[in-house]
Amino acid sequence: MYASLIGPFAEFEFMQRALVGVIAIALGGGPVGVFLMLRRMSLTGDAMAHAILPGAAIGYLFAGLSLPAMTIGGLAAGVIVAVAAGLVSRFTALKEDASLAAFYLLSLALGVTIVSLRGSNVDLLHVLFGTVLALDDNTLLLLAAISTITVMALAVLYRPLVLECVDPIFLRSVSRAGTPTHLAFLGLVVLNLVGGFHALGTLLAVGMMMLPAAAARFWASDITAMMIGSIVIGMLSGLGGLLLSFHLELPAGPAVILTAGGAYVFSLMFGREGGLLWLMWPGKHLEA
Template structure:
């Protein structure tokens, strides 16, 4: 009886560790809703970024939104509309400028994006430093996922909704462009519009992630779940679903880790996603290290 009681007590305490932070604190509930919204939109976008070999493009675009958000901060403080509009405007400008540079000069797109990324990061930090304190700079760089208000949650929900609907409409040309872009251009003129709309979705999700995780970590909720999902399935639709699940689990576990270990919430979420990626790298059925080390067992399964 004593052992049974002890087991029940341990079970209830473990349940409390998982449930109590979200049942007792509203800021934890808001943070969880926010990271779920980010995962719903960011995971599928990250899958297509990865399949199109544009992972580093996503990282560059995450930093490209910083000057626009910083200008919005300079003009209106920590205003959600001002920083959102500024970030979207800056992201679009950098995407178009990098494309034009790579098209009309000898510089490749990755090099032009790297140049704009470095300039954007330096310019954004400088603009924030002109008016704000170190706390404001940390807010811009690392986000405030534990301080999401209603308007920010509505923005994140709207971005994830638009993203899911747009990907549903553009799914076929996006997949064709990943598999065989030459064939897509030969049978349809939708390649260029699809690419531009997709870049717009990338910028939108990065701006949404920026409000929660900051410009330095926003791309992490895109690329780490997508990279982890690639080790579990080769089907693109399933890959998108797995990336969403990984993103949600990462957000939940990161928030719990932050709450109980008193760690910064944004980095804890990205570390959780990184841990899932490492586990997937080792154990994943599609190219995981253990499956590559024992190919016979893989074939038998």
């Protein structure tokens, strides 16, 4: 038991760093994923994950695999795409989901092209799938800072975010906090995707945000409980995925996301809040 579960983290420093990284990602990304899901913006998160790719690729073009350059580039690209998609949907007949899809495809193609101009196939794989087993001190500090900022910001924005999920019309009628809250929330989405990008790559970063959130929905109906559940499921998925990768010699990033996907399928089947097993086993009706 020790050799299988604890040994890899006790003996290898790169496994310890990877574990700290995925825990930080789960702590910040899980609650953000819950609000994305409740606001029916799950696919928006996926589109935004690809939107950061051109900015990160431009940072790579000028500075190589530099953490500050790729982070600043990714943040800038994510904000630009979010604002541009909002303006297109506001001033044209195109809906926000269609405009995000257009920007997502353009961003993915542009980012891959930019990386390919200078880098090798290894660099391209690094950008697309991350290097969770090669996190350095600066990257871990960045992930910790992002998770800290996210938790503190959600604590401040919690009430307007919940109101916007439940009754956005009421929020607009009693407060002007709706638009600033929405913009701040999009900023948190971009920030967490940039952090996830450094560990899991642009193609998988959104996985640690949405899969634990979707799994937690089948175990809780209260928003706070869902947020806590998403964090726990995300952390356990990171732990399980790293162990799976270590023992079976699988790519670490995909193994983490596959483990989170397994948690989602398990929750879909057995979750107490709408799981398939509970739907097939209805409770007793009230008797007169």
